[in-house]
Amino acid sequence: xxxxxxxxxxxxxxxxxxxxxxxxxxxxxxDGYGADPYCAAAEQAILEACxxxxxxxxxxxxxxxxxxxxxxxxxxxxxxxxxxxxxHIAVHEAGxxxxxxxxxxxxxxxxxxxxxxxxxxxxxxxYDNEVRDHMVQPxxxxxxxxxxxxxxxxxxxxxxxxDVCHENGMLLYVDGARLAYALGSAANDVxxxxxxxxxxIFYIGxxxxxxxxxxxxxxxxxxxxxxFFTMIKQHGALLAKxxxxxxxxxxxxxxxxxxxxxxxxxxxQLGKKVVNYAQRIxxxxxxxxxxxxxxxxxxxxxxxxxxxxxxxxxxKVNYGYMERYDADHTVIRFCTSWATQEEDVAALLEIL
Numbered sequence: 273x274x275x276x277x278x279x280x281x282x283x284x285x286x287x288x289x290x291x292x293x294x295x296x297x298x299x300x301x302x303d304g305y306g307a308d309p310y311c312a313a314a315e316q317a318i319l320e321a322c323x324x325x326x327x328x329x330x331x332x333x334x335x336x337x338x339x340x341x342x343x344x345x346x347x348x349x350x351x352x353x354x355x356x357x358x359x360h361i362a363v364h365e366a367g368x369x370x371x372x373x374x375x376x377x378x379x380x381x382x383x384x385x386x387x388x389x390x391x392x393x394x395x396x397x398x399y400d401n402e403v404r405d406h407m408v409q410p411x412x413x414x415x416x417x418x419x420x421x422x423x424x425x426x427x428x429x430x431x432x433x434x435d436v437c438h439e440n441g442m443l444l445y446v447d448g449a450r451l452a453y454a455l456g457s458a459a460n461d462v463x464x465x466x467x468x469x470x471x472x473i474f475y476i477g478x479x480x481x482x483x484x485x486x487x488x489x490x491x492x493x494x495x496x497x498x499x500f501f502t503m504i505k506q507h508g509a510l511l512a513k514x515x516x517x518x519x520x521x522x523x524x525x526x527x528x529x530x531x532x533x534x535x536x537x538x539x540x541q542l543g544k545k546v547v548n549y550a551q552r553i554x555x556x557x558x559x560x561x562x563x564x565x566x567x568x569x570x571x572x573x574x575x576x577x578x579x580x581x582x583x584x585x586x587x588k589v590n591y592g593y594m595e596r597y598d599a600d601h602t603v604i605r606f607c608t609s610w611a612t613q614e615e616d617v618a619a620l621l622e623i624l
Contacts, residue, residue: 273587273588275586275587275588275589275590276588276589276590276616276619276620276623277590277611277612277616278553278589278590278591278592278606278607278608278612278616278620279590279591279592279605279607280480280592280607280609281450281453281480281481281546281571281572281607281608281609281610282479282480282609283609283611284609284610284611285484286482286483286484286520287482287483287523287524287538287542287610287611289523289524289528289538290482290483290484290519290520290523290524292523293519293520293522293523293528294484294516294519294520297310297515297519300515302515304512304513304514304515305510305511305512305514306330306331306510306511306514306515306517306518307514308514308515308518309518310515310518310519310522310527311331311514311515311517311518312518313518313522313527314329314331314488314517314518314519314521314522314525314527315328315329315518317521317522317525317526317527318476318488318490318521318525319490321464321465321525321537321540322464322465322467322468322490322492323464323465323468323469324468324469324490324492326494327468327490327491327492327493327494328490328491328494328500329488329489329490329491330488330489330491330500330501330504331486331487331488331489331511331514331517331518331521332475332486332487332488332489332504332509332511332517333485333486333487333509333511333517334479334485334487335360335447335449335477335479335480335487336360336365336366336368337487337507337509338447338475338487338489339360339361339365339368339369339414339447340365340368340369340371340372340507341503341504341507341509342445342473342475342489342497343361343369343372343374343412343414343445344372344373344374344503344507345497345500345503346411346412346443346445346473346496346497347374347411347412348409348411349373350408350409351374351408351409351410351411351412352374352375352376352377352408352409352410352411353369353374353375353376353377353410353411353412353413353414353445354377354378354379354386354391354394354395354410354412354413354414354442355376355377355378355379355386355413355414355415356378356379356380356381356384356385356386356415356419356420357378357379357380357381358381358384358419358420358421359376359378359381359414359416359419359420360416360420360447360449361376361414361447362376362378363420364420375408376414377394377408377410379391379394381419383419383421383423383566383567384416384419384420384421384422384423384566385415385419385423385425385429386413386415386433387429387432387433388429388432388433388435388436391413391433391436391437392436392440394410395410395436395440395442398410399440410440410442411442411443412437412442412443412444412445412472413433413436413437413442413443413444413445414445414446414447415430415433415444415445415446415447416446416447416448416449416450417446417447417448417451417454417462417467417474418450418451418453418454418457418568418570418572421565421566421568421572421574422453422566422568422569422570422571422572422573422574423566423567423568423569423570424454424457424459424460424462424569424570425462426461426462427461427462427466427470430444430446430462430466430467430470430471431470434470434471437472443472443473444470444471444472444473445471445472445473445474446467446471446473446474446475447474447475447477448467448474448475448476448477448487449475449477449479449480449487450477450480450481450570450571450572451476451477451481452477452480452481452482452539452540452542452543452546452610453481453543453546453547453570453571453572454543454570455539455540455543456540456541456542456543456544456545456546456547456570456571457543457547457569457570458547458569459569460569464476464540467490468490468492469492471492472491472492472493472496473489473490473491473492473496473497474489474490475487475488475489475490476488476490476521476539478517478520478521478524480609481524481539481542481543481610482524482538482539482542482610483520483521483524484516484520486516486517486520486521488517488521523538524537524538524539524542525537525538525539526538542610543570543571543610546571546608546609546610546612547569547570547571547608549571549608549612549614549617550568550570550571550572550573550606550607550608551569552617552621553573553606553608553617553620553621553624554567554568554573556621556624557573557575557624560624562575562576562577562624563575563576564576565594565597565603571607571608571609572605572606572607573605573606573607574594574603574604574605575603575604575606576597576601576602576603577601577602577603577604578600578601579600579601579602580600582602582604585623588623589606589620589623591604591605591606592604592605592606592607593605606620
C-alpha cells in the first residue's frame with residue numbers, strides 16, 4: 273500500500289522544467305568544474321535576480337557541504353559561529369562544523385529564531401571577559417530562512433542582526449536550503465534582493481526546492497573569499513560535471529525562458545502552491561484539536577500527536593519524526609514539496 277508522501281521535501285527527483293533542461297543538454301560536451309556557458313548564464317541570472325550584478329555565485333552539491341565549506345573559509349582558526357540551538361549546523365549535521373575546527377556558539381531559539389539582542393549579549397560577554405584570549409571568539413552569525421521549524425525572519429529582524437554583526441566585525445551568513453518556500457509564503461517580506469543587501473553571503477537552496485541536487489552560493493561582494501574555487505577543490509566539493517548544476521539553476525532562474533508567467537522566475541513562484549497546501553494541513557490540525565508545536569507559515573507543519581494514534585497514521589502517511597514531547601506524545605512533521613499533489617493533500621486531510 274502506497275503511503276502518502278509528507279515526510280520531507282527532497283524525496284522526489286526534480287521539477288519537470290529541470291529534467292527537460294537536463295535532457296536537452298545531456299549530450300553536449302562542455303568544459304568541466306563550472307567553467308561552462310550554462311553555469312555562467314545561471315550565475316548572471318541569479319545575480320540579476322538578487323540585484324548584485326558585481327557579485328559572484330558558486331554552485332555546490334548539498335547543504336551540509338555548503339555550510340561546512342563556507343564557515344571553514346570565512347572563520348579564522350580561533351573563531352566560532354553563532355547559531356540557534358535548534359539550527360541545522362548545531363543539530364543535524366553530525367558535528368560537521370566542529371570537525372572542520374570551529375565551534376558552534378549556540379543561543380536559545382524563540383520559534384526557531386535568534387534575536388539581535390541575544391547576539392549582542394553574547395558578543396559583549398566575550399569582549400568584556402578579561403580572559404577572552406582563552407575562549408572562542410564569535411566571528412560570524414548563521415541563520416536559516418526559513419528556519420528549521422519553518423518560521424521566518426522579517427526584513428527588520430535581519431537588518432537588526434546585520435547591524436550587530438557589522439558593529440562587532442562579524443559576518444552574517446544565511447542558509448537558504450528551503451528558500452523557495454520562504455519566498456512563497458504570504459507571511460514573508462524578505463526578497464532575494466533583501467538577502468543580497470542585508471547579508472554578507474547566503475545560498476539559494478536547490479536540493480529541497482525542485483532540483484536533483486545543488487545549492488547556489490551568492491556573494492554580493494565577489495572578493496569575500498579569496499581563492500574560493502581552490503578551497504572548494506581542497507574540500508572535495510568541486511563537481512567535475514559542473515554543468516549539471518548550471519543547467520538546473522538556469523531552468524529555475526529563467527535562462528531558458530522557463531516561467532509560470534512572463535517576467536516571473538520559476539524559483540520564486542515554486543513555493544506558493546506548496547505553502548498553500550501546508551497551510552491547509554495546518555488548518556485541519558487546528559480544527560481537529562491537535563496542538564501545533566510551532567506555528568509555521570511555510571511548507572513544514574509541526575504538531576503534537578498522540579503516541580496511541582501514530583501506528584494507524586503511519587500505515588497510511590509517511591510523516592517526519594522530530595522529537596519526543598512527553599510520555600504520551602510525539603512531535604511530528606507534515607512537509608509539502610514542489611512535487612506534492614492535490615489529491616494527496618485531500619487524502620491526508622480526510623485521514624486527519
